[in-house]
Amino acid sequence: MSKIKIAIAGIGNCASSLIQGIYFYTPERVQGNIVPGLMHWDVGGFRPCDIDVVAAFDVDRRKVGKDVNEAIFEKPNCTTVFHSDLPLSGTMVKMGPVLDGVSDHMANFKDERTFLVSDATELSKDEIVAELKSSGTEILLNYMPVGSEEAAKFYAECALEAGVAFINNMPVFIASNPEWAEKFKAHNLPIVGDDIKAQLGATITHRTLTDLFAKRGVILDRTYQLNTGGNTDFLNMKNQDRLASKKESKTEAVQAVASHRLDDDNIHVGPSDYIPWQNDNKVCFLRMEGDLFGGVPMNIELRLSVEDSPNSAGVAIDMIRCCKLALDNGEGGILTEASAYFCKHPPVQYTDDQAYEMTQAYIKSRSAKVAVSS
Numbered sequence: 001m002s003k004i005k006i007a008i009a010g011i012g013n014c015a016s017s018l019i020q021g022i023y024f025y026t027p028e029r030v031q032g033n034i035v036p037g038l039m040h041w042d043v044g045g046f047r048p049c050d051i052d053v054v055a056a057f058d059v060d061r062r063k064v065g066k067d068v069n070e071a072i073f074e075k076p077n078c079t080t081v082f083h084s085d086l087p088l089s090g091t092m093v094k095m096g097p098v099l100d101g102v103s104d105h106m107a108n109f110k111d112e113r114t115f116l117v118s119d120a121t122e123l124s125k126d127e128i129v130a131e132l133k134s135s136g137t138e139i140l141l142n143y144m145p146v147g148s149e150e151a152a153k154f155y156a157e158c159a160l161e162a163g164v165a166f167i168n169n170m171p172v173f174i175a176s177n178p179e180w181a182e183k184f185k186a187h188n189l190p191i192v193g194d195d196i197k198a199q200l201g202a203t204i205t206h207r208t209l210t211d212l213f214a215k216r217g218v219i220l221d222r223t224y225q226l227n228t229g230g231n232t233d234f235l236n237m238k239n240q241d242r243l244a245s246k247k248e249s250k251t252e253a254v255q256a257v258a259s260h261r262l263d264d265d266n267i268h269v270g271p272s273d274y275i276p277w278q279n280d281n282k283v284c285f286l287r288m289e290g291d292l293f294g295g296v297p298m299n300i301e302l303r304l305s306v307e308d309s310p311n312s313a314g315v316a317i318d319m320i321r322c323c324k325l326a327l328d329n330g331e332g333g334i335l336t337e338a339s340a341y342f343c344k345h346p347p348v349q350y351t352d353d354q355a356y357e358m359t360q361a362y363i364k365s366r367s368a369k370v371a372v373s374s
Contacts (some may be wrong), residue, residue: 004046004324005136007055007164009155010101010143011063011093013079013231014169014196014316016072018141021313022051024083038314039199043321046369051320052164053089054135057096057128057155061118064095065088075112076232079280079309090201094131095120095220099150105237111247113235113276125158132162139165139323142315145241146170146233156180160187168193168343169316171249176347181334188332190323195249195344198311202227202284203253203344204352205304206269209288211351214259216343218298219291222266223254226285228269230278237271247271250346256349275311280310315342322359325366328373337362 008015025038025048035041038048041174056068063071069086071093095118106114123131132140140159144151152172159166160183168191175181175193184191197203206225213220228234237243247270254269255261263339272285292298321337339346341355350358 003050003052003055004320005052005138006320007057007132007135007137007140008053008068009057009096009140009151010145011056011058011068011071012143012145013077013233014143014312015141016077016079017309018062018316019053019069019072020081020083021310021317022048022053023086025049037199037310039318040321040363043318043363044325044370046321046324048317050288051317053091055131055137056091056093057123058093059096059098059101059115059117061116061120063093064118064120066093067091067284068093072272076114078231078258080307082310088174091135094128095122096128097151097154099148099154101144101148101151103145103147103242104294109235113232115232124151125154125161128158129162131162132158133275137162137164138327139167139320141167141169141320143169144172145242146246147236147239148172149245159334160184160189163187163189165190165327166193167191167316167319167323169196169312170247171195171345173245173345175334175339175343176345176355181347185333188330190326190332190335192319192323192335192338193343194339194346195246196312196315196319197253197342197344198308201306201308201311202282202286202304203250205284205302206254206286207257207352209286209300209302210254211257213288213290214257220258220262220290221291222262223239223288224268224286225250225254225270226268226272227270227282228273228275228278229280229282230274231280231308233308234271234274238274239246243270252349253344257351280308282306282311322363325363325370328370329366337360353357
């Protein structure tokens with residue numbers, strides 16, 4: 001079977017975990033039907049190792065000009081290295097435009113924790129589109145930092161002009177914006193978004209418990225979700241001006257499954273602080289207060305600790321393969337099922353149980369169509 005050719009904008013911790021996983025999950029290592037860390041081993045005949053990174057863009061001088069399989073281990077990346085034995089890919093990291101991808105306050109951190117912008121010449125939109133076309137890219141993944149509104153829209157435009165599918169892993173609203181959604185539909189290009197939902201992270205845990213309250217007749221009165229971490233994502237989010245879409249994305253993900261909408265004063269969901277020594281470890285402090293039978297009060301407090309970037313990589317691998325199924329079936333526009341299951345801020349919110357069943361049905365039906373046509 002042919003490879004799924006992808007391009008990545010933003011070679012940070014999430015890209016590092018994704019690429020490590022592509023080489024880690026091979027048939028030789030995977031035995032049987034139970035595969036630790038993956039929701040699906042096979043999607044339409046495609047396995048994780050069938051994904052090939054053919055183009056890559058970043059702005060950090062420690063990454064630009066290097067093979068992508070070397071660049072993923074450069075600072076400021078600090079995620080767990082679970083598979084370091086990678087061959088050279090032959091794909092060099094190119095210098096993308098900075099735009100609003102680097103927050104001004106990060107210039108105050110003049111060490112390995114922050115972005116060190118390369119002095120290489122930034123590629124123009126035309127040059128990036130040409131790179132996507134010449135490399136044979138089928139799907140472009142957006143891993144820009146939170147708050148990078150201009151950069152996210154720039155790469156979405158590049159995808160449209162190059163004729164490739166788009167996966168928006170960050171909280172700038174592209175798929176969930178009707179104007180952008182219509183553009184991808186008009187070009188018959190699949191899009192999945194917005195804001196990737198981790199495999200078992202703060203948002204999915206908070207949503208699951210909120211849904212449980214609703215199904216068990218417990219009235220949720222108030223809740224908070226406080227998150228800390230030490231990667232560049234949390235350093236970037238110290239600038240509160242970059243957090244509007246992130247907070248909206250995470251908050252709406254919880255509100256969407258509540259039995260009733262909470263007043264703004266009774267729900268707080270979002271990043272709380274940057275703690276350097278945590279590196280890529282994310283710690284979530286979750287509290288939920290509610291009323292049981294007879295109005296008797298109860299509360300839950302939970303502490304969740306996860307390595308942030310590997311927690312999203314398996315989800316990204318499934319998003320890529322769902323996009324490939326859409327491409328092979330000639331489908332464009334929003335992938336409603338995949339967006340609802342894999343993202344915090346999809347165009348249409350469903351409960352996770354509903355989204356799971358919808359996505360399973362999508363994979364089954366599209367895989368069958370591809371098998372028949374081939």
